[in-house]
Each structure stands twice: as C-alpha cells, then as structure tokens.
Amino acid sequence: MAIPIIDLHCDALLHLYEGNTNFTSSSRLDVNYERLQAGHVMAQAFAIFIDPTLSPEAKIQAAYQQVQHFQQIITQHPLMVHLKTWDDFDKLKPGQIGAFLTIEGVDFFAGDLSFWHQFYQFGVLSIGLTWNNPNEAADGLHSKLRRGVTAFGRDIIQLNNTHKIFTDVTHLHEQSFWDVMEQADYVIASHSNATSVCQHERNLTDEQIRAMIAKNAPMHVVYFPEFITGSKEASMTDLIKHIDHICGLGGKHLIGLGSDFDGINAKIPGLEHAGMHQNLVNELLKHYSEADVRGFCYQNFLNHLPR
Template sequence: MLTKVIFASCLVFWINYFAVILAEDPNMTRALELMSEVPLIDGHNDLPWQFRKKFNNELNKVDLHTLETTHTNIPKIKQGRLGAQFWSAYVPCETQDKDAVRQTLEQIDVVHRMCQKYPETFMFATSSKDIMDAFSMNKTASLIGVEGGHSIDSSLGTLRMMYQLGVRYLTLTHSCNTPWADNWLVDTGSEPSQHNGLSPFGKQLIVEMNRLGMLIDLAHVTVTVMNQVLDMSEAPVIFSHSSAYSICPHKRNVPDDVLRRVNETRGIVMVNFYNDYVTCSKTAKLKDVADHFDHIKKVAGASIIGFGGDYDGVTRVPEGLEDVSKVPGLVAELLRRGWTDEEVKAALGNNLLRVLAEVEKVRDSLKAKTPDDVPIPYDEVKNPCRTSIGYANTGDLHSLSTLVILLAAALQACVTA
C-alpha cells in the first residue's frame, strides 16, 4: 500500500513538473538568456524629470525601492533587466532665454546624486567601456542625455562643460526652435521654419559635437535637419526615442528614406513606446511596438535598431509595456516573430555600443583640433535676459570663421556624396 502511495505521489509531482515546463514560454526563456549576455540599453528615460515635478529634486524624499507613481523604480529595473540607461536631463522650452542652463545643470546633478544614493544599483557611465563594466557587475550603467538644444543657451562653452559633467548626447531641439535649429513642429506646419534646418552656428555645433565625442540626437528635429546632419557629421547619429513614420505617420517619427541613410552612416534609431507615436492613437499594444521593430529591420536592417522607451516622459504606454519591467516581453515577441539571436542582441545593446565606440573613435581622431570658440552672432540671440559682454568688435571675425565652417561642410558633403 505504501509503495502505491509513493508511486502516486511521484506521478503527481512529475505531471505537475512537466506541466510547468510546458507552460513556460520558450521565447521568454530565450529572451532572458540573451539579456544576460548583452545589456539592454535604453536611449531615453525621463525619471529625472519626475524627480523635478514630484519632489523638486529633493531625493531625500524619494525611495526608489518603493516609489510606485512612476514607470521606473529599482524593482522594475531589476525585473526588466535594464543594463544601461540614458537618463534625460530635460527642461521645458519655456526656460529658453531664461534659466534653461541652471535648470539643466540641476537635472544633471540629480542623476549624479541618484547614482550616489543607490550605488548597489546604478553606476555612472560615460563610455562604451563603462557600460560593459557596469553590466559585468550587475549594475545599470547610467548615462546622461540633454533633451533640447535650448538647454545650452546657444553656447559652445556650455556644451563643453556639460560634456565634462558626463553628458553624452544632445537632442538638438525639443518642441521649440532654437536660435540655430528647427524643431519637428515645423514639419507639421504649426510653426514656421526659422533656419531652413540648421543655421551656420548650428553647423558649427555639429562639428564641435564630433570633436567632443558627443552623440548627436535627431529625435525632435525636422527632416531637413536630419538630412543636413547626416550629410555633415563625421560620426554616426542616434534617434534616442523615435519610431517608424511608415507605421505611424507622426512627425516625431523617422521616414523610410532617412532610415536608409541611418543605415548608410551606421547610426541607430531607438524605438519609442509612446502610444501616439506607435499607433497614432491613444491606445496601443506590445505587438504594435514590435511592428515598428519589424519595419525598421525590413527597410534598413537590424543593425540600426535599439530601444528608446520614453518611460516617465509620456502619459500613455502600450498594453504589455506598462513600465520598464515589461521590456523582456517585447524581446520575447521579436523572437516569436523570427528574429535571430544575433539580431536581438544587436537591438538590445550591441548597436548602441558600436555607435558610441565609433563616436569615441572620431573624437580620438580629432584630438589635435582646437575647441571652437567663435560665438553665435549676438543679433541671433539678443533678448532682454542676455547681455552683450564680450561681443564688441568680433563681428568681422565671426563672419570669416563662419565662412570657413560652411566651406568645410560643403567640401565634406562633396567627399561623401
């Protein structure tokens, strides 16, 4: 009798065991395996802005282990296997010509302090090597991207200082024109073009970003700016949080001809999860985001794709991608759709690591080049909050320097054409 009981118990155990095995999603299992081999690198997360809005950057009032009013906290980061994150140092366009630089510096500071407060989770990072070092220690590499050219107040010196503080990309515009670049709203017709893309100073800025080794982020700019930068940048560019225009014809997304140019110039488009950019409606599902991945791969190859969730910067995210913990489900969906292991690993992090390494290589090749110290013409930035100190008798020199910059850009375009 005892033998029969033992046999029956064993039978029940093995039936339950195999039921669990069969119930497991092999694609999710493989997704998690791949995410243990290559870091998931996300191009854009606005958690620092939530610190500003909810707590006025008083991190002593925040516990990221228990914070539940955001898309992002430490348990969600761990569950989502987030290997590296570009945290957005964003301040609104209303700060332009006012206190944009101060507020941006405070956002940079809050990212540094977040890493200092939670050293067991975050490691501040500024390079491709740092990302892999953090990954080897099971920490989330934390990089900074400044979202919006208004944050530098048309100053190359400010750009350089932000780089020294760890900023590794600048989104050229947000949702307003700067004195040197047009933003995406120009393409909607709701705002006039002020520069036909980039002004002469805007082109100086691109050259200086190449010299510094700062990623040029083309999310939020017009198609004209996209093409101008692709023509002149010596380094690959990124779209930190943009999707495919052919799937959702929103002007924040990237048209197919630009996708192909990103492939030709070895850049990356990091897919945004905001419903309005995914389906051009208020609702979306995980599969709709995967459609953008599929389309970009079909048009320009898996080598230009990345993840750019835009968590904590948007109000609507897809069903199945409610917060940062859910991203492995998207990776599993790509595998379910026939993506190879190598394609998935490219999108997870290898593409961004390659782009960042190539930007660093261009920087190193330009070490002998001196910093550009020619300021934007005062007439282009004159406003009641700005003084003209230092501008006396520099107009002729600036015009000559600008001419040299434009001639160099024209020659570069001819070489690459």
C-alpha cells in the same frame, strides 16, 4: 530568458526635478531603481529636458538641478554606475546598472558654447539640438522658420564630432535632420519609429531610415502608442511592426530601444514601465532569433558606439 536592455531615452530626471519623488521605488516613476533591476536594464539613458517656456535663467538652473538629481541617483544606489565615456560600457559588471546623460534640446545653452563644455564634463554622451520647438541651434518639428541647423548648431555638431558624442535626430524638423546627416559624424535616433507604419511627424520616413542605414546610425524604437499606431492604444505586436519595417529596409543591425518612459502619457499594455522590458523581449523572441533580439536589446548599440 532575461536579456539585458539598453534604453536610450527616459525623462525620469524631469520628474525628479519637478517633485520630491523617491527614485528607489516610487510608483510615480516609470524608471526607478527597483524597476530597472526587475527589467534587467544594463544601461539607461537619462535625458536632460527643459521646458522651453522657462526664462533663460530658469532653464540653466533646471538643467543644473537635473544633473544634481542624476548624481544623487548614482551616489544613493551603489549598483548604479555613471557611464561617462564609451569605454565605461565595457567595464560594466553583472548586476550593475549603467546610467548616462543625454540632452533633449540645447535651449538652456542660450547660444553659449561654454555650456556644451560644462555638460560634456558632466558626462553627456548624446545631444539632440532641440525638442519640437525652434531654438538657437536648430528647427524642431513644429518650427515654421525653415532655417534647419543654424551656425550655432553647426558649432555644437563639430564639438560632438571632435569628442565622439552622438548628435540625436529625434524631434528635428526634416530640414534640420538632413543638415545633421550632412554635418555629423555620429548620428542616432534615440526614440523614433517608422512613418510607413504610422503616419506621424515624429517618425522617420523611409528616405530618412535609408539615410540612417547608409550612415550606420542607430535607430531606437519608441514605446508611445501615438507614434506606434497613431492612437492612444497599441500592442507590443504593433511596436514590432516598426522593427519589422526597419529590418525590411536593411536596418536590422541598427535597431535599439528608446522607451520614452516618464515622458509619455499612454502605455502599451504589459510594457507600462521599465520593470516590464522583458515582456517585450519574450514577444520579440516569437518573431526573431535570440541573436537578433539581443541585438535589438543591447548589442546593436554597443556595436555602434562612437569609438
């Protein structure tokens, strides 16, 4: 049984920006056109991620170039459709693959809100204020500044609220997480697992998961072994333990998938690229009903779009 997939995070645009990789079929990409088709992916999020060590000028140029690569993906593959609004998800036809932009860290904004408006026009539908580093908007996981979300970050959240854009809590320092929970109307964790199953700073504590549930905020599990077992090795059964845990806390209706393909250097056997999503589907069907699995794979996300 093939069940459609909506994947909330991949870093394919970073690879396209860094080299002349062929998106159609390159084996260097976990997420390419042929693998999206093989995996029955109905919608794929493409993150704009910028190396925080670049100069301010290089950061914004890298962001623009990643958008250009995204636009080329759409124009060169007629079955791929740019999803610019939440209503566009309703218009997808069988056989089409929706593609939408997200931002993983607003470093390239450099404190200038005009960039928010530019990238909103490009079709960005979800924004994480920062990656692991501190920036003008918020503290990431590795920040020692103890600021949480800054005034600039609050301005971004307000724009997200007004325009019904998700604010992504993945990668945030805990203080930033709680600030977002207080200020944002539309919250998502695009690729995060459960701390109680794997004690890693990238994962969500039970307190955070319960807060996400109270806010009706989607949580998408990530395929990286380090965030699943704390080591370089993990199985699909290990990943399902995180799903089980979130379900046990009452979050079954909010669980989705956020592979982090092309952003991870270790893989789950049988789940090494986007063409293998259905292997996870088959494993999930051993533990959950078809209705539950459809929820995890795509329906839960569609049920919680910012409308």
